Amino acid sequence: MFLERVCIATDGSDLAVRAAQMGVVLARGGAGRIVAVAVAQPRFSMPEAAGGALAAGSAAVDAAADEASLARREFERVRRAARAHLDTVDRIARAGGVACDGVAPLASSPGPEILRVAQAHGCDLIVMGAHGPNDANRSFAGSVAQYVLANSPIPVLLLRDPREAAPPDFAEPAA
Structure with a gap:
């Protein structure tokens, strides 16, 4: 498979930097182009005062x-x-x-935006980090990686931190 363009999804974590390094190595073996995507995801909270009656006037x-x-x-x-x-x-x-085009869409949900950008730019591969169970951002990053993996028509390479991965079980099954 010749890689014309590699999409690298980043959230700024150390694992995302490692994924970027891997994506660059893969792109260098192909056409030497990457599309980096970092979804700007705003977080809002409702002020406690807003839960009561609406204020009047000025x-x-x-x-x-x-x-x-x-x-x-x-x-x-x-x-x-x-x-x-x-x-x-x-x-x-x-x-x-490697040539790099950067895209920073504004969205509440990163997974669909990563897929949209990768498809819009004609990417042949998506490279991203997948945070493990000990990471503080597990629900955010884990769900994003799972969404992309489950819904992408484009091949996906997920990189995990080897320190967070469970060791393989080489035990022989009981007879």
Whole structure:
């Protein structure tokens, strides 16, 4: 299989950096192009005061302005973080002699966006890290990797941290 373009999904973790390094090695053996994707995923929470009755008059206007300002800051924060993750992959790609296009879509769910970007860019392989059970982000990263693996029409290479993987069981089955 000749790799024209490799999609590297990154969340900025150490494992994502290792996945980027592997993706660059694989891309270098093919056409030497990667598409890095870092989904800017905003996180919002409902203020406790919002659970009660709606404020009236100018207090409601002030509250809405504050919420809009908080939302803008959150969007800016996640976009900056995604851009930093893409910059890391770009540095790895340049060091490996591979061309890199970076994409940072804004979405609440990273899995579908990773697939959308990979398909839109004609990628032949998706490379990403899969965090193990001891990772603090297990529910986020694990579910993203599982989603991509289960729903991708494109081959997926998942890299795990060998320290988090269960050792293989070579015991002979009981007769």
